[in-house]
Amino acid sequence: MTAVPARSSEWVRPVTLPEPASAIIEIDRVSQVFQTSARKDHVALSDISLTIEEGAFVSILGPSGCGKSTLLYIVGGFVSPTSGAAKMKGQVITGPGPDRGPVFQEFALFPWKTVLGNVMYGPRQQGVRAAEAEAQSRALIEMVGLKGYENFYPKELSGGMKQRVALARTLAYHPEVLLMDEPFGALDAHTRTRLQNDLLNIWERDRKTVLFVTHSVDEAVFLSDKVVMMSKSPGRIRAVIDIDLPRPRRRTELLLDPRYQKHVVDIERMFDESDEAGPSL
Amino acid sequence: MMSPAALTRRAAPVLACIGLLAVWQIASLVLKNDSFPTAMEAIRAIPDILGDKESLINILASLRRMALGFAVAVLISIPLGLLMGRSRSVAAFFNPLLMVVYPVPKAALMPIIMLWLGVGDITKTLVIFLGVSLPVIYHSFEGAKAVEEKMLWSGAAMGLSPAQRLVRIVLPAALPEILTGCRTGLVLALITMITSEMIARQSGAGNILFNALDMGQYDTVFAMIIIVGAMGICFDAIFERVRARLVRWSEPQFDMPLSFS
Amino acid sequence: MARILSPTVLLGIAPIVLIVALWQGLVSFGFAPAVLLPPPGFVFSRLLQQLVTWTFQQEIVATLIRLFAGFAIAVVLGVSIGVAAAASPAINAVVRPIVRVLAPLPKVALYPALLLLLGFGHGSKITLVTADALFPILLSTYYGASTVEQKLIWSAMAAGTRRTEILFKVVLPAAMPAILTGCRIGLVISCIVVFLAEMITSTDGLGHALVTAARTFQAVDMFVPLITISLLGLILNALLGALRSYLLRGFPEA
Numbered sequence: 003m004t005a006v007p008a009r010s011s012e013w014v015r016p017v018t019l020p021e022p023a024s025a026i027i028e029i030d031r032v033s034q035v036f037q038t039s040a041r042k043d044h045v046a047l048s049d050i051s052l053t054i055e056e057g058a059f060v061s062i063l064g065p066s067g068c069g070k071s072t073l074l075y076i077v078g079g080f081v082s083p084t085s086g087a088a089k090m091k092g093q094v095i096t097g098p099g100p101d102r103g104p105v106f107q108e109f110a111l112f113p114w115k116t117v118l119g120n121v122m123y124g125p126r127q128q129g130v131r132a133a134e135a136e137a138q139s140r141a142l143i144e145m146v147g148l149k150g151y152e153n154f155y156p157k158e159l160s161g162g163m164k165q166r167v168a169l170a171r172t173l174a175y176h177p178e179v180l181l182m183d184e185p186f187g188a189l190d191a192h193t194r195t196r197l198q199n200d201l202l203n204i205w206e207r208d209r210k211t212v213l214f215v216t217h218s219v220d221e222a223v224f225l226s227d228k229v230v231m232m233s234k235s236p237g238r239i240r241a242v243i244d245i246d247l248p249r250p251r252r253r254t255e256l257l258l259d260p261r262y263q264k265h266v267v268d269i270e271r272m273f274d275e276s277d278e279a280g281p282s283l
Numbered sequence: 284m285m286s287p288a289a290l291t292r293r294a295a296p297v298l299a300c301i302g303l304l305a306v307w308q309i310a311s312l313v314l315k316n317d318s319f320p321t322a323m324e325a326i327r328a329i330p331d332i333l334g335d336k337e338s339l340i341n342i343l344a345s346l347r348r349m350a351l352g353f354a355v356a357v358l359i360s361i362p363l364g365l366l367m368g369r370s371r372s373v374a375a376f377f378n379p380l381l382m383v384v385y386p387v388p389k390a391a392l393m394p395i396i397m398l399w400l401g402v403g404d405i406t407k408t409l410v411i412f413l414g415v416s417l418p419v420i421y422h423s424f425e426g427a428k429a430v431e432e433k434m435l436w437s438g439a440a441m442g443l444s445p446a447q448r449l450v451r452i453v454l455p456a457a458l459p460e461i462l463t464g465c466r467t468g469l470v471l472a473l474i475t476m477i478t479s480e481m482i483a484r485q486s487g488a489g490n491i492l493f494n495a496l497d498m499g500q501y502d503t504v505f506a507m508i509i510i511v512g513a514m515g516i517c518f519d520a521i522f523e524r525v526r527a528r529l530v531r532w533s534e535p536q537f538d539m540p541l542s543f544s
Numbered sequence: 545m546a547r548i549l550s551p552t553v554l555l556g557i558a559p560i561v562l563i564v565a566l567w568q569g570l571v572s573f574g575f576a577p578a579v580l581l582p583p584p585g586f587v588f589s590r591l592l593q594q595l596v597t598w599t600f601q602q603e604i605v606a607t608l609i610r611l612f613a614g615f616a617i618a619v620v621l622g623v624s625i626g627v628a629a630a631a632s633p634a635i636n637a638v639v640r641p642i643v644r645v646l647a648p649l650p651k652v653a654l655y656p657a658l659l660l661l662l663g664f665g666h667g668s669k670i671t672l673v674t675a676d677a678l679f680p681i682l683l684s685t686y687y688g689a690s691t692v693e694q695k696l697i698w699s700a701m702a703a704g705t706r707r708t709e710i711l712f713k714v715v716l717p718a719a720m721p722a723i724l725t726g727c728r729i730g731l732v733i734s735c736i737v738v739f740l741a742e743m744i745t746s747t748d749g750l751g752h753a754l755v756t757a758a759r760t761f762q763a764v765d766m767f768v769p770l771i772t773i774s775l776l777g778l779i780l781n782a783l784l785g786a787l788r789s790y791l792l793r794g795f796p797e798a
Contacts, residue, residue, distance in 0.1 A: 295637075295640065295641035295644075296641045296644050296645050298641060299641035299642045299644065299645045300645055302642070303642065303645065303646075316660075316661070318660040318661070319657075319660060319661055371552075372555060375551075375552040375555040375556050376555050376556065376558060376559060377559065378556060379556035379557065379559075379560060380556070380559045380560055380563075382778075383560065383774070383778070385732065385777070385781075386732050386735055386736065386773070386774050386776075386777025386778055386781065387736075387770065387773075387774045387777075388735070388736040388737075388739045388740055388770075388773065388774075389736075390740055390743075391736075391739055391740060391743055391751070391754060391770055391773075392770070394754065394755070394758035394766060395758075395763070395766050395767070395770070397758075398580055398758075398761070398763060398766075399576075399580060399581070470648050470650070473650050474650040474651075474652055477650050477652055477653055478652050478740050478744075481652070481655070481744045482740070482743050482744060482755075489653075492653065492656050493656060493744075495656075496656045496659070496660070501660060504656050504657065504660070505657060507653075508653050508654060508656070508657055511650055511653035512649045512650070512653060514650075515648045515649045515650045515653075516645055516648055516649060518648070519647075519648035
């Protein structure tokens with residue numbers, strides 16, 4: 003346990019050092035229009051530009067229907083934008099690739115494979131030999147806290163355990179960027195908190211770039227270096243907020259930290275304002 | 284006004300029919316087999332069959348039996364299926380029996396039932412009834428089983444008696460599934476009718492087919508196949524219209540027919 | 545033992561016992577002459593007696609050959625066309641209307657045409673079995689393959705699976721429950737159809753055995769092939785069910 007840092011020291015130590023961070027993902031004037039019916043177009047994303055630096059934990063926060071998941075799918079290469087482009091290390095993204103690993107709210111585990119089979123899928127697909135892939139996968143399964151469940155099928159696991167497997171499956175092929183699509187959205191509050199803590203612990207080890215979509219304000223503030231706030235109809239970036247909280251973060255400490263509280267309140271106020279502007283349906 | 288896409292969708296089955304007939308025409312021209320008339324020859328023979336009074340009476344008699352067998356089967360099977368779906372003991376009582384009966388070829392019972400009841404309408408209608416019942420019971424059962432428990436609780440809270448709940452909640456809620464069963468049942472009624480007539484060789488559409496075959500009137504055989512095929516397609520299309528109208532409120536169903544159990 | 549004889553099972557056996565008792569009663573109390581309705585004990589002993597004879601076994605083999613050949617062709621065609629129609633919009637545009645037209649068509653009406661084209665031997669019967677079993681398999685496969693969870697495919701693609709591999713590594717395994725459901729329906733239909741085809745015209749097979757008995761009014765021998773084909777249907781259905789629960793052990797509600 004480390005004590006809550008005294009106020010004075012906080013100002014002395016700059017929290018997120020502006021290192022010579024290089025951009026890993028660039029989203030350049032991306033728009034996405036869906037044709038919902040013959041007569042009506044739905045503008046899911048309108049002219050989005052965003053740069054994500056290597057090693058940053060960035061959350062995209064917004065109400066449902068603001069196109070935040072669509073933006074993530076565009077970076078994943080699962081969906082092509084109507085206009086504009088997303089780039090990964092300067093290369094225009096044209097399709098999915100093992101450099102960008104998704105973790106979905108729906109887990110999307112292969113039901114016909116065991117936990118081990120699911121985690122091994124990526125390395126095997128990359129051509130890693132079976133024995134080696136198995137050893138790596140077992141280590142990962144242990145890291146996400148599921149040792150002993152290697153031969154279980156996904157249907158035998160709880161929601162939280164399934165999401166741990168999904169995370170391990172994605173980490174197994176060493177993506178440079180993790181794309182997390184409301185990964186804890188289907189879990190109960192308790193499991194959610196535990197998984198947030200565990201995700202941060204795992205992330206602290208190698209600080210991969212993470213793009214994290216959520217609609218929970220405190221989840222975004224707790225996890226991220228940067229929160230991208232979106233508004234809906236059409237989906238636009240409303241604000242980008244730097245979260246200058248020290249790491250490693252502990253939930254119990256943060257909840258008492260006035261800077262954390264201020265970020266949460268500021269963000270919620272901004273959402274309230276846009277709600278008062280009228281129902282945008 | 285129809286959009287071009289909707290127009291294509293409407294026209295596609297017609298195009299498919301024309302395409303299949305064209306394939307037939309070409310195949311018969313290539314094979315040059317005496318017993319394989321061209322599609323045109325077969326189509327030309329259709330008016331002869333439908334113009335012949337005896338054939339027409341035969342076909343209409345077949346259809347009347349089919350309608351009767353189908354109607355009785357539906358009237359008995361839907362309530363039974365719904366009861367099975369809502370009561371564990373009713374389901375436990377009937378399920379094993381139905382499971383045993385499931386793989387029995389119903390039309391094959393024809394000779395045995397003929398032995399008891401003669402070759403009259405009763406025998407033929409009874410066989411059609413047996414053929415139709417099973418899928419209708421099964422789908423009504425599945426439909427009733429899947430009815431949301433909370434919906435029934437709401438009904439009970441509003442003061443509906445168990446019987447009222449069955450009629451006013453379970454029946455409409457299970458209707459999409461019931462109608463799927465009826466659609467399968469309708470096609471099965473036609474199949475059972477034709478098959479049993481082919482086996483009994485007394486009268487009816489199936490008998491015309493084999494009589495023509497025995498007498499070497501090959502264009503009549505193929506013309507009759509077109510007539511029976513057209514019946515199947517028309518019944519299915521009409522039923523699909525009715526179904527779509529009755530369950531407009533439900534989630535759009537998968538647009539290919541899915542049930543043949 | 546207590547588990548096997550649970551009230552549910554007893555309740556389920558009741559109607560079957562009742563029917564057999566009614567059957568026996570009708571004969572015993574003289575409501576039905578034994579010539580028309582042989583008593584159940586007689587029918588089943590005749591069944592056992594027949595099952596060990598070489599001639600009857602040959603009929604079973606003839607039926608099984610046609611059944612399996614027709615069913616196997618239907619599985620191969622149904623699964624490949626179903627997957628192709630789900631994967632390619634162009635193939636879908638062609639297959640969909642044709643299936644729409646052919647699926648509700650009573651295939652048994654084609655049988656006379658098949659007899660003319662393929663003769664009275666195995667060919668016409670196997671083709672009829674295939675025609676009947678094809679559509680449930682094709683439609684379930686199509687349904688299963690086109691409702692594969694998009695995110696399963698995305699997950700596999702992100703892990704480096706090529707588009708061409710997706711079909712075998714994700715779509716087919718994910719559609720397996722639907723495919724096997726279709727196969728189960730197709731298998732029972734195959735059993736029924738092969739028997740009916742043999743009844744309509746054949747020189748061997750179980751269906752033919754029934755017709756032969758019917759011509760000579762041998763009621764017992766009419767029951768025997770009918771019960772045999774139904775038992776075959778039940779056994780094959782159970783075998784496929786066991787295969788299904790093995791293959792789908794990972795799937796919920798399999």
